Amino acid sequence: DSGVTQTPKHLITATGQRVTLRCSPRSGDLSVYWYQQSLDQGLQFLIQYYNGEERAKGNILERFSAQQFPDLHSELNLSSLELGDSALYFCASSVADRTLETQYFGPGTRLLVL
Amino acid sequence: GQQLNQSPQSMFIQEGEDVSMNCTSSSIFNTWLWYKQDPGEGPVLLIALYKAGELTSNGRLTAQFGITRKDSFLNISASIPSDVGIYFCAAVTSGTYKYIFGTGTRLKVLA
Numbered sequence: 001d002s003g004v005t006q007t008p009k010h011l012i013t014a015t016g017q018r019v020t021l022r023c024s025p026r027s028g029d030l031s032v033y034w035y036q037q038s039l040d041q042g043l044q045f046l047i048q049y050y051n052g053e054e055r056a057k058g059n060i061l062e063r064f065s066a067q068q069f070p071d072l073h074s075e076l077n078l079s080s081l082e083l084g085d086s087a088l089y090f091c092a093s094s095v096a097d098r099t100l101e102t103q104y105f106g107p108g109t110r111l112l113v114l
Numbered sequence: 115g116q117q118l119n120q121s122p123q124s125m126f127i128q129e130g131e132d133v134s135m136n137c138t139s140s141s142i143f144n145t146w147l148w149y150k151q152d153p154g155e156g157p158v159l160l161i162a163l164y165k166a167g168e169l170t171s172n173g174r175l176t177a178q179f180g181i182t183r184k185d186s187f188l189n190i191s192a193s194i195p196s197d198v199g200i201y202f203c204a205a206v207t208s209g210t211y212k213y214i215f216g217t218g219t220r221l222k223v224l225a
Contacts, residue, residue: 002156002158004156042215042216043213043215045213045214045215048212056212058212088154090157102159102162103147105156105158105159106156108154
């Protein structure tokens with residue numbers, strides 16, 4: 001158990017809908033990262049938050065957004081969903097110490113768009 | 115942009131054999147990490163490397179941070195059936211928190 005929790009574990013929805021994925025980082029971790037993993041694909045970095053502020057952006061679509069709350073949990077919002085958005089979405093967290101930077105991953109949310 | 119070339123893409127091995135996989139890049143990194151991912155699960159950190167030339171072991175796993183800072187390898191000795199899964203390398207550039215992941219090595223162990 002990495003200490004990172006994600007809910008829900010599974011999500012089935014229809015095209016055009018909007019969903020929210022939630023992540024709670026490990027205790028003491030200030031940074032949260034979101035990744036998308038499509039079938040048989042590697043992990044694509046979407047976005048990073050550090051202590052409530054956006055720190056880095058990757059290949060995140062404009063239909064997607066995220067935020068990190070004062071209690072450090074984070075939400076990833078996916079809107080106007082398309083079939084191609086079906087994937088595993090992982091959250092990871094880290095202390096964000098500049099010298100020893102290691103990310104720990106949650107179990108993921110499997111999103112299926114029908 | 116930066117990318118990691120991970121090889122092999124997949125491999126079948128007999129139980130008890132040693133396994134070797136590597137990651138290379140044209141870019142320099144200051145941290146290399148190796149993760150294992152089981153089907154439907156999140157990646158689990160196996161080994162983290164923070165200094166060029168560093169050789170680190172975790173049980174039957176050994177990983178090295180290449181001296182040029184552009185590559186890393188992972189060895190698994192005396193493989194067992196539970197070693198099955200996808201192994202990802204990841205690298206981080208100094209001054210950023212952005213991870214770049216390799217495309218993964220899918221390992222299958224034949225009993």
